[in-house]
Amino acid sequence: MDQYVIKGGIPLNGKVEIGGAKNAALPILAAAVMTDETVVIDNLPNVRDINVLLQAIQEIGAKVERTGEHSVKINGSFIHDISVDNEFIKKIRASYYLLGALLGKYKKAEVALPGGCDIGSRPIDLHQKGFRALGAEVEIRGGLISVKAENLRGSHIYLDKVSVGATINIMMAAAMAEGKTVIENAAKEPHVVDVANFLNCMGANIRGAGTDVIRIEGVEKLHKTEYSIIPDQIEAGTFMFAAAATRGDVTVLNVIPKHLEATTAKLLEVGCRVEEGDDYVRVVAPEQLKHTQVTTLPYPGFPTDMQPQMGVVLGISQGISTITESIFENRFRYVDELTKMGAAIKVESNIAIISGVHRYTGARVSAPDLRAGAALVIAGLSAEGITVVDDIFYIERGYEALEKKFMALGARIERVSSEKEIQKFKLKIS
Ligand SMILES: CC(=O)N[C@H]1[C@@H](OP(=O)(O)OP(=O)(O)OC[C@H]2O[C@@H](n3ccc(=O)[nH]c3=O)[C@H](O)[C@@H]2O)O[C@H](CO)[C@@H](O)[C@@H]1O
Ligand SMILES: C=C(OP(=O)(O)O)C(=O)O
Numbered sequence: 001m002d003q004y005v006i007k008g009g010i011p012l013n014g015k016v017e018i019g020g021a022k023n024a025a026l027p028i029l030a031a032a033v034m035t036d037e038t039v040v041i042d043n044l045p046n047v048r049d050i051n052v053l054l055q056a057i058q059e060i061g062a063k064v065e066r067t068g069e070h071s072v073k074i075n076g077s078f079i080h081d082i083s084v085d086n087e088f089i090k091k092i093r094a095s096y097y098l099l100g101a102l103l104g105k106y107k108k109a110e111v112a113l114p115g116g117c118d119i120g121s122r123p124i125d126l127h128q129k130g131f132r133a134l135g136a137e138v139e140i141r142g143g144l145i146s147v148k149a150e151n152l153r154g155s156h157i158y159l160d161k162v163s164v165g166a167t168i169n170i171m172m173a174a175a176m177a178e179g180k181t182v183i184e185n186a187a188k189e190p191h192v193v194d195v196a197n198f199l200n201c202m203g204a205n206i207r208g209a210g211t212d213v214i215r216i217e218g219v220e221k222l223h224k225t226e227y228s229i230i231p232d233q234i235e236a237g238t239f240m241f242a243a244a245a246t247r248g249d250v251t252v253l254n255v256i257p258k259h260l261e262a263t264t265a266k267l268l269e270v271g272c273r274v275e276e277g278d279d280y281v282r283v284v285a286p287e288q289l290k291h292t293q294v295t296t297l298p299y300p301g302f303p304t305d306m307q308p309q310m311g312v313v314l315g316i317s318q319g320i321s322t323i324t325e326s327i328f329e330n331r332f333r334y335v336d337e338l339t340k341m342g343a344a345i346k347v348e349s350n351i352a353i354i355s356g357v358h359r360y361t362g363a364r365v366s367a368p369d370l371r372a373g374a375a376l377v378i379a380g381l382s383a384e385g386i387t388v389v390d391d392i393f394y395i396e397r398g399y400e401a402l403e404k405k406f407m408a409l410g411a412r413i414e415r416v417s418s419e420k421e422i423q424k425f426k427l428k429i430s
Helices: 022-032 048-059 094-106 125-133 164-175 190-201 233-245 257-269 304-315 334-339 370-382 402-408 419-429
Strands: 003-007 013-017 038-042 063-068 071-075 108-112 137-141 144-148 156-158 180-184 205-207 213-217 226-228 249-253 273-276 280-284 293-295 320-324 344-348 351-355 364-366 386-390 412-416
Touching: 003 370, 003 419, 013 402, 022 038, 022 048, 022 071, 022 094, 022 164, 022 190, 048 063, 048 094, 094 108, 094 125, 094 144, 094 164, 125 137, 125 156, 125 164, 164 180, 164 190, 164 205, 164 213, 190 205, 190 226, 233 249, 233 257, 233 280, 233 304, 233 370, 257 273, 257 280, 257 304, 293 304, 304 320, 304 334, 304 344, 304 351, 304 370, 334 344, 334 364, 334 370, 364 370, 370 386, 370 402, 370 412, 386 419, 402 412, 412 419
Parallel strands: 013 249, 038 226, 156 180, 293 320, 364 386
Antiparallel strands: 003 386, 003 412, 038 071, 063 071, 108 144, 137 144, 180 213, 205 213, 249 280, 273 280, 320 351, 344 351
């Protein structure tokens, strides 16, 4: 198993290019098979979840051609199987997007129950409710969820909870249903809008994405398009918080500043200076950060996917801060690891009470999930001494070349795969 080994305490400085959003790219890849014509997708992040999904799409017969590190051509006309089940697909969350996509196109699909990071209970009842409302039968058996419909018909669907996954899945199926669908209490995340834009470029008729009511007029057929994925707001936010934690000065390039407003607001509250351009944001950190309060909420609220990174910043901010996690109950698993680095954080139910310490000290820690892992890397970059982060395969689900991007900002970080290499790194920096 690979690790990151980090010599912390160096303020990050410079510019970093942000890639395409994993959580937009995944449903867009699934939606790409909904036409029999060739779709070209660009600004694709080269991360593990994307590669797993592409492989699954290929296994059911779609033609997938990598035309560059960040681009792919997909042709869904060769699909011969609507059953998606392999060892890897079970481990990712976004596998379920193939349900909506294949149900829309073929009126049936069967997909292994979704995995994803263990960040709490992750039911899919709202996805099922949506598919049923469109006229599909839904059955879960033997670790698979299957959906089929004689006829998919538009419907009026109210989501009892704001769900990114359910909104996107229903939108995909409804795009090729007969008649009109209205999704109420829809998720408004930028990636929901990106998927709607992509489907519309393929000929779908979706209005209102980005508001809480989405209206879809089903079409019979979708067609080819060329599309570029939006920048990853979570990758961008991760670098912004890394700048704050290391008392650095970092400019994140190729972003949509509007998507980063909640993150920017919190950085201002802790005392950072934030400059915004058309497609960049610069974060300049003060010597001493200040405490604040955070609650995770659906967009435009503060994203749960940024909560661990924020927690690491607050752990070294003067005073008492609190974080209320209102989306997933198990997203504080980084706290025990951070405690090994000197953090003083108490978790009571879904609230973390954080007494800021002066600085972290390096320790051996383990990434409990994707974003918590990235947060521990930030802690290591800001800590005194050496930190080893184990289980980085979680981090690689969603971050491309994380260590290389940090190195380019002046960090001393290496990806290693043995205890011997860790010792070598220690000798090299001593
Ligand atoms: C691949 C991907 O894009 N993952 C993101 C997606 O996950 P995901 O789409 O799984 O998360 P949802 O937005 O669906 O979940 C939000 C809340 O709704 C609940 N819920 C969801 C579905 C359902 O059928 N029933 C139900 O009760 C969940 O338990 C959670 O409390 O959005 C989350 C919230 O922004 C992010 O943290 C994940 O990174
Ligand atoms: C939790 C995440 O992903 P997933 O929903 O795929 O587990 C994430 O992107 O932070």
